[in-house]
Amino acid sequence: MEKKGIVGKTEQRWDAVAKVTGQAKFTEDFPIANQLHGKIMHATITHGRVVKYDISEAEKMPGVVKVLLPEDLPQNKFGTAGHPYGLDPAKRDIEDRQLLTREIRVYGDEIAAVVAKTELQAVKAIEKIKVEYEEYPVYLTPKEAIADDAMRIHEERDNTIAHTTAGYGDVKKGMAEADYVVKESFSTSPQQHIHMESQVAVAFRSDDQRWTCISSTQIPYICRRIIAQAIGISWAQVRVKKPFIGGGFGNKQEITIEPLTVAMSMACGGKPVQLRLTREESIAFTRTRHAIDYDVEMGVKKDGTITAVDFNVYSNQGGYASHGHAIGSKGGSFINALYKMENFRYDARTVYTNIATAGAMRGYGIPQVTFALESLVEDACDKIGMDPIKFRTMNCRPEGFFNELSKVQQFDFKPVECLEKGREAFHWDEKLADSLKHKTGDKRRGVGVAAFSYGTAVYPFGLEVSSARLILMPDASFKLMLGATEIGQGADTAFSQMAADTLGVSYDKIIRDSMTDTDIDPFDPGAYASRQTYISGYAVREAAEKMRNKLIDLSSRMYDVRPEFIDIVDGNVVYVHNNQKIASLEDVAMASYYDMHYGKALEASASVNIHNNSYASGCTFAQVEVDVETGRTEILSIMNVHDSGKIINPLLASGQVDGGMVMGIGYGMGEGVRYNAKGKPLNNNLLDYKIPTFMDVPDLDQMFVESEDPLGPYGNKSLGENPLCSPAAALRNAVKDATTVGINNMPLSTQNVFEHLKKADII
Incomplete structure (x- = not known):
């Protein structure tokens, strides 16, 4: 061509x-005559059931059209994840949701709803609904939820959604052959998407007597199917329209409000109903990035050869299955894609808990596993005294490697070029020398690096x-x-x-x-x-x-x-x-x-x-300055280098990288939804949930190792999610280089860094 x-x-x-x-017109901008407004009543306990409702006062409130309880709506179970439909029932998403529920598994579960003439009237009516609860034990972590005495969060299935093991070779033998075995535990945070436009949908019966839903969704066709499944009608009876959308990052790859919006319209005779989540609702009650715990080991020889890698993974799914095990299990094939190792084991569990449901988020599990893997690699380099870039380049997979775990041949795969060219462009050696001059005193400097691999699309695991x-x-x-x-x-x-x-x-x-x-x-x-x-x-x-x-x-x-x-x-x-x-x-x-x-x-x-896939790769370089008296960390310099094949539009690509880097910086340095001991979210607002501002972000440097991918339609392969995969790990490694303290739980907030430095007697 x-x-x-x-x-x-x-x-x-x-x-x-x-x-x-x-x-530009977004979902809320379309004038619709006689539009009603819906609001959701959210549970104020984390685990239990609704014993009794009293809606008498709510029904008398001005403007109220309908007060809806679970039994007023279809009772169909449905899944909410944005995956194509599976003709094989065994491969479909777990169907564990209902439109409204009496069984509470997460603080904020949808237990009732009101439709009124105005949004304020609906809010006021919600406040008048009285509820009595029966409370159950709360499990916030996977290990709590799989303890012998833990009750089932969903009666019909175990708290372990799935448990899989992948790998090859003999890990025990590989560890025995190593000169050093590095053993660590890592924990990552439940990051929230914080897209500019919160979830919003409008539903009504159209002139042809079908149901139209206008929605801020990433997945209109999947949205159509899930609405129909939840309501119990044929897919063709639903029409979904997506106008301009104010971001999604994976949170809108989940069908969170659309089926309920259609059900509200149905309950009101087909009149148009708008359901819009507030920022507080969106942060607390939609989806987060999976918080994942890793217990890991790596065996290395003195010359830098990796003899064995062993990963035990505990993925915190929250109260509902959503994207489920796809995220926790995904990391194994991408560890294998990046580094050569003779023996490898990746044992992954995905577990129901009582925190907010985790779903798709930009990076889809790879930022988490990259944090664990690249921190482990850094610690291995320290053990053997090897330059961290040299260690990575000598162990990277070569071009053309056939990945047995993913069944993908990595034809155009250039992590070594990214590391080598990035080293020069970032002025790594000069920054390393500068950091060596700042290893004492209150403010200490360090440099860090982290690499990653990333696929393009989902074949062969899913339909493309x-x-x-x-x-x-x-x-x-x-x-x-x-x-x-x-x-x-x-x-x-x-x-x-x-x-x-x-x-x-x-x-x-x-x-x-x-x-x-x-x-x-x-x-x-x-x-x-x-x-x-x-x-x-x-x-x-x-x-x-x-x-x-x-x-x-x-x-x-x-x-x-x-x-x-x-x-x-x-x-x-x-x-x-x-x-x-x-x-x-x-x-x-x-x-x-x-x-x-x-x-x-x-x-x-x-x-x-399409029955092919192309693997991209890249890395992040970072230099930080840590105030050891306070724990405050300043990013002095940061650079991403990307192997993403042919760049279709350089300016758009640059914007993608900048945005991903900022999201990765936020993930590594401050973000995460917090819960109290009873599972109530504590920071579901933009004052307490800290996303990076201009003052928190330095100049962002980037470069591309451009090539023509042989399988890409225009020589291109993935870029959109890749930029946030490695910044958090690079920043962790830079903080360790500055302070000698490896911090294995995210984020590296001022408080977290301070506590680790104090425990290590650095302060």
């Missing part, structure tokens, strides 16, 4: 002007399909229609560049739409797993190639030139051999609509099922 120069070039986001001028449609317009522009979801990451801009590149037209000739509509746009599972420019990119390319061939065929007949002699370049029909213009594409487009002889409106569609 000949490149036209659009892919690989910075183009302005197609939605940029609408967003910066306030023209996508579709695209192109319609030729009379002015030779093209309407590009996709089920793939723009959630603020710039996917639509990248797709437009891909289509333009293949068609041979300028970027501004591709028309996109902010609204994804399951009645109109072709099927795609949605935005997750860094999949869209890779999987949906194949669909875009195939549809564009079909359209290009149709245009060449039409031009051949119109101008009596054999099709093999024709090309499309810069929006013109030209001779292949010398680019001499035959006609403008506008002339051909107009003929396709109106010519008496040749007229036939042109469309091209493609649907793909």
Whole structure:
């Protein structure tokens, strides 16, 4: 396929002007006549059941239309995770949710709801509902929940959702062959997504007597299916529309409010009902990143050879299955992807507890396992006295390695280049020398590094399909229609560049739409797993190639030139051999609509099922200064280096890396939902939940080790999630280099660092 120069070039986001001028319409911005408002009553205990309701006062409140209890709504069990439907029942997501529940497993469970004429009236009515509870023991950690005397959180299944072991070789033998065995325990935090736009949905019965849901969702087609399952109607009776969306990061890869919103509308005779979560509700009662505990060992020889790695993993799922074991179990294949080791064992448990349900979040388990792995690697380097970059480069997997655990061949895999080029670009040796000068006194400096590997999409573990449609317009522009979801990451801009590149037209000739509509746009599972420019990119390319061939065929007949002699370049029909213009594409487009002889409106569609995957890699370098008197850590310098194949749009890629690095810094340095001993969230607001501000973040440096991935549709592979995989581990290692104290529980907040330094007698 000949490149036209659009892919690989910075183009302005197609939605940029609408967003910066306030023209962009989000879910709440659509004026809907006679719209009602729903609110949820959340449980104020963590584990137990509702014994009795008294709704008499609530029903009398001004503006109240309906007060809904669990028995007023369908009782179907359903799963909420954003995975494609499995034809094999054994491979489907666990169905352990109901629209409303009397059985409480998490503080804030949805136990009742009110629909009123205004949101304030609904809130006031909720306050009037009286509830009596029966309380049960609370389990906040996996080890508490799997203790012999722990009761089941879900009566129908064990608290251990799944327990799997993967690996190869003989770990005990490998440890015995090692000169040193490094044994550690690590704990990561339940980070929250903090997307700008909270969850919001509007539902109503449409003119065709079906149910329409407008939602801020990453997964419109999956949303349609889960709504139907929860309500108990056919999937085709539901239409989901996604307008502009204010971020998701995986939290909107979960169906949290949409089924209840439709059920509220049904209870009100099909009238439109809006359900919007407050920031406090979104933080506390939707989803978090999985908090995972690791008990790990690594055997190493004095020359840096890894003889064995042993991981015991305890993934805290919270009260409901959501994405479940997919996250806790995922890490093993990515450890194996990154480093050579003769013996490996990865034993993973995913466990129900009584904290907020954990689900998908940007990175999908890899930031957690990278924190544990790269901290362990750093400690092994200290044991044998080896340079941490040298240790990593000598142990990295080579290009072409076939990963038996994931069944993926890592053709274009460049962690060594990332580490080596990053060392030079970051000025590692100079910063290391600078840090050595600051090992005493109140403020001490250190440098740290961490590497990672990351897949693209979910094959072979899950379905990877996508579709695209192109319609030729009379002015030779093209309407590009996709089920793939723009959630603020710039996917639509990248797709437009891909289509333009293949068609041979300028970027501004591709028309996109902010609204994804399951009645109109072709099927795609949605935005997750860094999949869209890779999987949906194949669909875009195939549809564009079909359209290009149709245009060449039409031009051949119109101008009596054999099709093999024709090309499309810069929006013109030209001779292949010398680019001499035959006609403008506008002339051909107009003929396709109106010519008496040749007229036939042109469309091209493609649907793909992709059975390959490409592994990306990268690393983070960091220098910090730690005030040992207070524990305050300042990031002096930080750099990400990425191996992500061909970069489709350099400016968008740069923005992705900046955003991911800031999220990774927040994960490593301060973020995490906190709970008291009874499971009540303590910091579900933006005053107490600390996300990084401009004052907390230094200049962010980045570079790409660019290549043409042989399997990517345009030489590209994953980038969206990758940037936050390694900053937390690099920062931990830098703090250790500065203070000699390895801090193995996240985040590295001022308080946490202070307590560790005090315990180590550094202060």
